[in-house]
Amino acid sequence: MAKTFDYSLDVNPRKLAWSFNGDRIHASIPKCVVARWRGNIFEFQMYVMRNFIVVGNKTKPRTTNSNWILMFFQRITVTHVNNPSYPLEAFRFRSISDLLNAERLDDTYLFDMIAEVVGKEDPGDLVTSTGKETKCMAVVLEDLENNRIGYTLFGEMVDQIRPHLEEGSVEPLIVVL
Template identity: 55%
Template sequence: MAESFDLLMDVSPKKLAWNFLVHVVRLWGGRIQASVPKALVRRWNDNIDEFKMYKMSNFIVVDKREKTKTSMNRWTLNFSHRTVVLLVENPTFPLQAFRLTQISELLNADRINDSQLIDIMGEVVGKEDPKELITSKGKETKRLAILVEDLE
């Protein structure tokens, strides 16, 4: 009997026993965001690699409506002590890691949602000096602006 998996479009906080087949694109973001609590980072740090496929199950689903969104999905999957992650040796579907956006499309856009992750291809031709910032939560950070040239 074939193993069954849940669909990301069905995610809700109504259950814990989610069962997904996923490609890990970025360890800090993706098409649905997953979060690993600080106490569990050491457990998963060396066991999950970018651009590999995994079977993942047993997440806590949280509504991230109030938080910064890095994906269009409303939900984030939080790892717990019960989360299971198994490497898939022979992936069953191709990895589509990037959603490339033309630089001209960004330049001509009326508005760009700066909380969404986008992928562009270009050559980095310069950078500005890092700027000191304080986040809305009072945390000190830096922002580095880079200059990208369209290769077309």
């Protein structure tokens, strides 16, 4: 008999036994059990999970398009998959053209972009609506089709990118966002 699998888009809190294969779903580890999993769960890895709780996905921005999140609790078991039988796609790329031509962007869903930094403004200081002081810096990004888009970096990202934008650099600065 062929083994059947569930789709992550079909997840709901009414069922307790799920069997996924080759899909993505957001998982959350509450503070009360995070110490148990620290150093054992890593990004971009695959795991077999049992005994999790399903709750509504109210995170913003969303990491997946699922309406549900797998919630860890005391009885969950997790086993690392050493050699996955399908490729793990770590990125969900969108092009600058996709962004510029979209009628509406869903700002609740995360995606990735790769481009070259072709312009920059001097960093500035900013006070957020909550009164926190931070830095900001605008950059111009360009893709292989010569599409350009402005992008603003905040906080620690400004300090991380500045050394790579200093005068005298002969290599182009490619960023993955």
